[in-house]
Structures are given as C-alpha cells and as structure tokens.
Amino acid sequence: MIEIRNDILERFGTSAYQPATFLERGVTVPFTTPFLLGARIRPTDTRVGLDVVITNPSGGRGYYIVPWSALTEICSPTLHDRRLWQRLSDQTAIAPTLVRETARAVAAEGLAGREAAAAVAKTRNEDGAARMRTNFLLLLDLVRRTETRDEAAIPPQADTPANIETRARRAMARFAPRLGVSGDIIAAWLESIAGAVAAVGVPGDASPSRMRRLARRVATLAGEIELWIAQSADPTEQHAATLVVDAAKLTLGCVAAAFRDLDALLSDIPTLLRAWREDSTDLARRAVRPDWLLDGWQVICDLWTDADPGLRGGALWEMALLAPVMPREVEEWFGIAEDWDRPTRLRRVVRANEDWRTGRMLDIVARNERLLAKAA
Amino acid sequence: MSTSLAAETRRLTHAVATASDQALAGIVAYFDSMADRLEADRLLDAARPRLRKLRPPRPISLARLLFLPLDGVIVDARNWRRQDGTIPRNALAVLTEAVRRALGADAAAIEAGIAGRHFADLAVVDALGRKLWHRAAKVTPSLSRPAEWEATGLVEADYHRIAAMAAGVWRHAEPLWSALLAAREGPPEILVRDALAAAASEDAVVLEAMLATILLKAAKPGSVAAAAAAAHVGPPGIAERMLDRWLEDCAPDLAVDDAAGAARLAEEFVEAIEDLESSPAVRRPERRQRVAALRRQVGDACRTTYAEATTQSLLSPLTHATAPPDNAAMLALESTARSLKRLEVAGRTLGGDAAYDAALRRILDGFGSLRRRPGTNPADLARLTEILAGSEVALKLLDAG
Numbered sequence: 001m002i003e004i005r006n007d008i009l010e011r012f013g014t015s016a017y018q019p020a021t022f023l024e025r026g027v028t029v030p031f032t033t034p035f036l037l038g039a040r041i042r043p044t045d046t047r048v049g050l051d052v053v054i055t056n057p058s059g060g061r062g063y064y065i066v067p068w069s070a071l072t073e074i075c076s077p078t079l080h081d082r083r084l085w086q087r088l089s090d091q092t093a094i095a096p097t098l099v100r101e102t103a104r105a106v107a108a109e110g111l112a113g114r115e116a117a118a119a120v121a122k123t124r125n126e127d128g129a130a131r132m133r134t135n136f137l138l139l140l141d142l143v144r145r146t147e148t149r150d151e152a153a154i155p156p157q158a159d160t161p162a163n164i165e166t167r168a169r170r171a172m173a174r175f176a177p178r179l180g181v182s183g184d185i186i187a188a189w190l191e192s193i194a195g196a197v198a199a200v201g202v203p204g205d206a207s208p209s210r211m212r213r214l215a216r217r218v219a220t221l222a223g224e225i226e227l228w229i230a231q232s233a234d235p236t237e238q239h240a241a242t243l244v245v246d247a248a249k250l251t252l253g254c255v256a257a258a259f260r261d262l263d264a265l266l267s268d269i270p271t272l273l274r275a276w277r278e279d280s281t282d283l284a285r286r287a288v289r290p291d292w293l294l295d296g297w298q299v300i301c302d303l304w305t306d307a308d309p310g311l312r313g314g315a316l317w318e319m320a321l322l323a324p325v326m327p328r329e330v331e332e333w334f335g336i337a338e339d340w341d342r343p344t345r346l347r348r349v350v351r352a353n354e355d356w357r358t359g360r361m362l363d364i365v366a367r368n369e370r371l372l373a374k375a376a
Numbered sequence: 377m378s379t380s381l382a383a384e385t386r387r388l389t390h391a392v393a394t395a396s397d398q399a400l401a402g403i404v405a406y407f408d409s410m411a412d413r414l415e416a417d418r419l420l421d422a423a424r425p426r427l428r429k430l431r432p433p434r435p436i437s438l439a440r441l442l443f444l445p446l447d448g449v450i451v452d453a454r455n456w457r458r459q460d461g462t463i464p465r466n467a468l469a470v471l472t473e474a475v476r477r478a479l480g481a482d483a484a485a486i487e488a489g490i491a492g493r494h495f496a497d498l499a500v501v502d503a504l505g506r507k508l509w510h511r512a513a514k515v516t517p518s519l520s521r522p523a524e525w526e527a528t529g530l531v532e533a534d535y536h537r538i539a540a541m542a543a544g545v546w547r548h549a550e551p552l553w554s555a556l557l558a559a560r561e562g563p564p565e566i567l568v569r570d571a572l573a574a575a576a577s578e579d580a581v582v583l584e585a586m587l588a589t590i591l592l593k594a595a596k597p598g599s600v601a602a603a604a605a606a607a608h609v610g611p612p613g614i615a616e617r618m619l620d621r622w623l624e625d626c627a628p629d630l631a632v633d634d635a636a637g638a639a640r641l642a643e644e645f646v647e648a649i650e651d652l653e654s655s656p657a658v659r660r661p662e663r664r665q666r667v668a669a670l671r672r673q674v675g676d677a678c679r680t681t682y683a684e685a686t687t688q689s690l691l692s693p694l695t696h697a698t699a700p701p702d703n704a705a706m707l708a709l710e711s712t713a714r715s716l717k718r719l720e721v722a723g724r725t726l727g728g729d730a731a732y733d734a735a736l737r738r739i740l741d742g743f744g745s746l747r748r749r750p751g752t753n754p755a756d757l758a759r760l761t762e763i764l765a766g767s768e769v770a771l772k773l774l775d776a777g
Contacts, residue, residue: 079758079767079774110755111774113710114703117755362714362763 004035009064009074017053017063021329022292026053027099028299028324029084030375032112032368033077034361038299038322041068041094050094055321078365080112080372096291107372116373127198130209135194137202140164141269142190143171175270179277189276190269196287200259202266211290215255217301218294222248224304228312237313240320244300247323250338251293254326257334258289289333296324302371436490436497438483439472441505442512445549445556446542448588453529461581463538466528471542474522478515482507502553509549516543537581544582545589548575552586559593565603572609583610584618591622597648598655605657619657623666628677632684635715642681642722645674649726671726678723683735686716690760691742700753709756713763720764736765740773747773 019025019042026040029052040053050068066074071085084106091098104124107116143156147167156167172183172190179186201209208216222245229241265272265283276283300319307315330336434440443450449462456464476483486504493500521535530538545552551574555567562568568590575582587604594600597619604615628645630638652658652667689712694701701709720732743757754774762770 076767079762079770082767082771083774110753111758113759114706118703362717366710366714 003076005074008070009066012064012066012070012074013056014065015062017065017325019325019327021327022295023094025325025327026051027094027096028296029088029099030103030107030299030372031077031081031084032365032372033075033081034364034368035075036071036077036081037318037368038296040296041088041099043092043094047092050088050091078112080106080369083109083111095288096295097288103372112369112372116369119373127210130201130207131194131198133205133207134198134202135191137205138190138194138266138269139168139171141202141267142175142186142273143167145268145270146171146174175273178270179273181277186273189273189280192280193272193276193283196284197262197266200262200287200290203263211255211294212259214294214298214301215252215259215290218248218255218297219252221301221304222252225316228316232313234313237316240316243320244316244323247326248297250326251297251324254330254334254336255290255293257336258286258293261286261334262290293330296322298375299371302374306367306371306374434495436493436495436501436504438476438487438490438508439468440495441486441490441501441508442472442475442546443468443542444501444505445509445545445552445589446585448590448592449541449585458534461541461584463542464528464530467525467530467534467538470522470524470528471539473524474519475512475516478519479511482511498557502557505553506550509546509553513543513546513549516546540579541581541585544575544578545585548578548582548586550574552589555590556593559590560595562596562599563590563594565599565606568600568603569607572604572607576609580610580614583614587615587618588621591618595644595647596651597622598652598657601657602655615657616660616663620663620666623663623670626670626673628670628674630677630681630719632681632688635685635689635712635719638681638685639715639718639722642674642678642719645670646722646725649674675723675726675728678719678726679728679731679735682716682719682723682732683738685712685719686735686739686764687742690716690764691739694746694757695742700751700756706756706759710759710763713760717763740765740769743773744776747776 024042026042028038028040029036031037031039036052036054038055041050042053043049044051044067052064052066052068052071054064054066056062056064068085068089071077072082077085084103087102087106088099091102104120106112108120110117140156143164144152147156147170151167154163156164159167169183172186176183176186199209200211201207225241225245225248229238229245232238232241265275265286272283300322303315303319303322304312326338330338443463446463450465450468451460451462453464453466456462479486486508489504490500495501516539519539521532525532525535548571551567551571555563555571558564558567571586571590572583575586587600590600591597601615601619604618628641630641632638649667649671652670658664658667690709693705693709700706720736724732740761743761746752747754747757758770758774761773
C-alpha cells in the first residue's frame, strides 16, 4: 500500500546536506508515513515553494531532497500526511511553530486516529494555560519592581486574586508613562511577550515549559543511552548509540545557552518592556531558538520510549538516522564552536533501515500515529 | 457408565460445545485447575476447534509439558486408530500420573516450578521441560501398566506401545526441542536433521512422532519433509508419509469473528504453501495435487472470511450504530481493519483478486452511504477506508462532502 517509487526517488539523492542555517536544515514535519518519519521541510533555494529533506533509510546516499510537489509521486503518504501536505503547500514562512500548529489542526480532525486528536485538544489546553501563567508571572515581576517597600509588604504572589489584579493595574499604570504609552498598551505588550515566551517559560515558573520538558527528555535520553552503551556488547550498535548521544549533547549545550540568554532577558521585565518597545522582533527571534534547536528530538525520544526495552538496539538505528544535523548558525547565536564535519562522517556508516520495505507497514503507521499522539 | 451418567455427560458436552467464547475460556481455566483432567478432556474434545481459534492462555500442567514433544501424535480419543502410531488424549492423564509417581520428589519440584506459569513463559518451559523429559525417559521403560489404564478403554498392549513411543521421544527431546524452538524459522534443516539423527536407532514410530511434532509447529513443512528425507534416518518413505498425514490434517478454519487470528493463520498457511510448492518432497503428482487442493482451500477460506468479516465486523456495527463509535470501539474497528488488510494481502497471493475487489467495493460503497448519513464522523470512515483501500481513496471519501 505504501510503495516507494525508487526510480523517481533516486533522482533526488544527495550527500550534500550540511545546512548552514536552521532554516536550511528545515523543520521536522510529524508525518506518519514510515518512509517520511522525521522528514523536514525547508524553502527551496529560490524561496519559491518547499523541499522535503528525507533521510535515506536504505543506507545509500545520505539524503533525498525532494521538491514538495513531487512528494506524492515518490510514495503514497497516509491520509493524515496527504492532508498535512495539502495544508502546508500554501505556506511560505516555515518555522517549527507553524508546522506544529498546522499538524495539530490536521490531527484534530482525527486523521491520525482518535488518540492523536484527543492529545491535540489536551495540548491546546495546556498551551493556553501556559500562556496565562506566563503572563501572570510577567505581571508579578512588574509589580515587584514598581512597588514601594510599604506596598510590597505582602509579596504579590501571596496576595488575594482581587488584590493582585489591583496591584497589577497600578504597576502598569505607574510604569506606562516611563515608556510614553498607556497602561493598556503595557498589558497588551505583556500578553504578546507571554505568547512569545510561553513555550520556553520564565524564571521562577514552577511548571516546566514545553521546551524545558523536551530538553529534560533529551538529557534523560542521552543518560539512558549511555547506560545502554555500557551494558551493550555489540560495537556496531554502540556506534549508532554514540551518534545519538553526541548529537543530543551538542543540542543540549546549545539549548542551555539559549535558555540562559532568555532567562536573563525575562528576569527584568521593565528592561524587557523597553527593549520590546524599540524592537519586538528581537525577543521573538531569540524566544524561538530553543524550538529550532530541539526540533526533531521529540520523535527521537518517543522512538526510544516506545520501543520494547529489549528491542532498543533496533530503535537506535532509526534514531541515529534521524539525529539532527547542527547548523553552523549556532556559532553566530551562541559562539559555540564544533567539528562541523563530524556528524556527517558518522552518519554515512549508519546501517540500512529495512523496516519501511517490509510488509508490516500498517503496524509502523500505527506506531507513528502513537508517536504523533505523544508529540501533539 | 450408567444411562443417567451418560445422559449427564452428553448434556455437559453439549453445554461446553455451545458455550460463548468468554464462557468457554472460563471453563478451560477451571478445567486447567483440576487435578484429574480425564473427564475434562473428554468434555473439551467437542470444543477443541474453537479453542484453537480462541487460544486462551494455557497454564503449564505436568501433563501438557510432559507430552509437548509428542504434540504431533496426540489425537482425540474418538479419532484414535491403533495402527496410526498416535496417542489418544484420554491416555495422557493416566500416563502422566504413572510418571509423576515414579519421579516422586523430582515431579513435585517441577510442578512447583510450573505452578501459575503459562506456555508463554518460554524460559520456564525450556528449563523444566528439558529436566522432565530427561527424567521421564529414564523411568518410563521400567513402569508397569497402571491400574487406571483400564478406564481409558485401551488394552495392555496399547499401553506398552504408547509408553515405549513416548519414552523414545523423551530420550531425544533435547534436539527435538531445539528444532521446535526454531519452528517459526522453518525450522532450519540442520536442526531437523540433528533431531532425527539423534533418534536413528529408535523404532520408526518414535521417528514418526518426532517428525509429526516438528511438522505440526513448522512454518515450512515442505522444507522439513525434504530435510527429513535427506537425513536417511529410519525406514524409507517416512518423511513423505508424515507429510501426507500433515496435509490430510490441514484444515484452513479461519474464524470470521477473529480477524487477527484469521490473518495470522492465513499468513502461516501462505508461507507453508509457498514452501511446499518449492519443496522436493512434493514432486510426486498426487502430492502436488494435494498441495494444489490445499492452496484452493486456503484461498477460498481467505476470500470467504474476508468478505464476511468486512461486512460483519466493520460495516454492520457502523450501519446499526445510533451514534459514532466511542474511542475504544473505534480503536477496535481499526485493529480489525488492519487484520483484515493482512488477511487480504495474504489471500491475494493465492489468487482470486476479483473476489477481494468485489468485497472491497461493497464495503466502500457501504462507507460511502454512511458518509452521507447525518451524525457520522467522516474521519472514522476515512481512517477505515485508508486501512482497507489506501489513502487516496480515503481522501476522496473525506472530501466527498
């Protein structure tokens, strides 16, 4: 049912995929078609239309870079993926947020199963709650920084809801003139900032944000694989495991730098509001860096946790094939230097993954839909 | 047996045979816990074909573990014929009891080890089975006919013949077990040869029993028969004879109400048939005809089961439902659809594409009608369509509006 047109596909094979920027690396699309698991989309060189970057699962040349329009010619995507493909076809500005929201809309229709649809509803509620909590924490910081010693006798977070609202209004009204705007504008800006940073969270938030939870999962994954390496006698399997751990550690190092940068910004709301007035895009740009850095890791973590503990050696090959390449752009972002050729050298010797050629495609699709439900 | 007792037994047998699947599983679990299974086995005989489909988790009992290497020659008492070299099921309990008494503390230790375990616990079966077969092989030749033997309705000579055959198989249970463990991979030729070569000095009936058990579990019966013939062990023609018996006993009994079981069985049959068709053991025209007949039988069974099960398990529940299925029901429908797709893929390799196309068309037309019915969730229908007919067809149904 899900056949691959190898004759067409081979025309798009390339080993020249060493993206310099995150946009060139592309954004992972949560496809459920086995052949497309972990595939990324990115703008074409001419910025007209999209390319799909697919890891070569047969151990041949490293990647296939397929024009978006040719996707349904080379394979028969699942119903979910066909709908997602239709929806993403109209998009020009590719980013993890956009792909995630589009994918959620498709999954919410039930096209990847009831479980995935229910997961989307739950995640949307959680995201809404995270935005409100972030907004509240930003307001509390503004209150603390604008009140007199007497006014702050009761810490704002310990006050009644009605009093907190009164103190927040006073704080915004008090601070607004310093920026030459109204209190309502400050409220609107804080709401926008909350929307921009809710996924990464603010310092002092007891509930870890979506991005911080994912970063922790990657750290846990790296630790578990290292333990697995220590217990595994097979050097070929260790090779795939090492590749995943190296990529995870590089990613975690960069993500930690991104969180430090954002935490510094979000620890002083008055300064942040001043900066926001001057250039709101700067914070937005920096706030999405963890999302770009961690893009692709959700499915890798889920492959590991979904696999039977006794069969994780097989899962590691699939994970190694999907381990994201780190673009040189991180040097510019955080000043992190790396041996940029290393991941590709390792990736070339990753063993062929034959699962997608077997007759158990429906089972693999069902597995991928399970992963999608976890990632929603 | 008195008239009233016989009538009561008939009534119980009928009750067991007609019990619902759930009740039957409960009855089996209860029988499995009984110390004396003789009567229980008689009552279950009528329900055995259904039990094979239901596959309830079977606890390991001393009798079942002891006779595992002889599975291929155990038959229902009413089908037993002296000259066949088989063992009637009603003899198992008596033989087991005799072995248990002879083993004493060893049997008690093994029974303690298997208590509460199922045959899925392969490590337990492996460790304690090897120990049991080894000990049973040693003590059985010196056992005299137990007093309970008369109750089986068999004569003394039957006891000696059956006990000798069982002891012979248990003596070589180690290499036989190695072959059985690899049954889903063929088993490989070398394991078949090793098992038979180990028993080369035994009576032919022992070799036949071992081969019958390997064939019963083998994924590739043609390769097994060819390997057995090439081993040149025992009297000539033994491999062909056992293969013929295997072919005679083959019954492609696919359950319409168990899509997963039907799919699994269909796939196993297809693998076996393809292996038989390429096996040198199936060169003779009359055997080729038997295999061709089996192909037709399995093909017919797959087509019929597919057509009936798609209607009965997918279309009917949706047609008669007053509300869209809940999450659990939808998951079950999708799981059934996946199994039916596997059944279709396996069945099509045996021919009859047109029948599958027609059945599929009928189901899709049914889904199309449901799509227009108010209150239907189009995504549910599209999901099932995708599994059965592919995503392009599903997208068309979804967008049909």
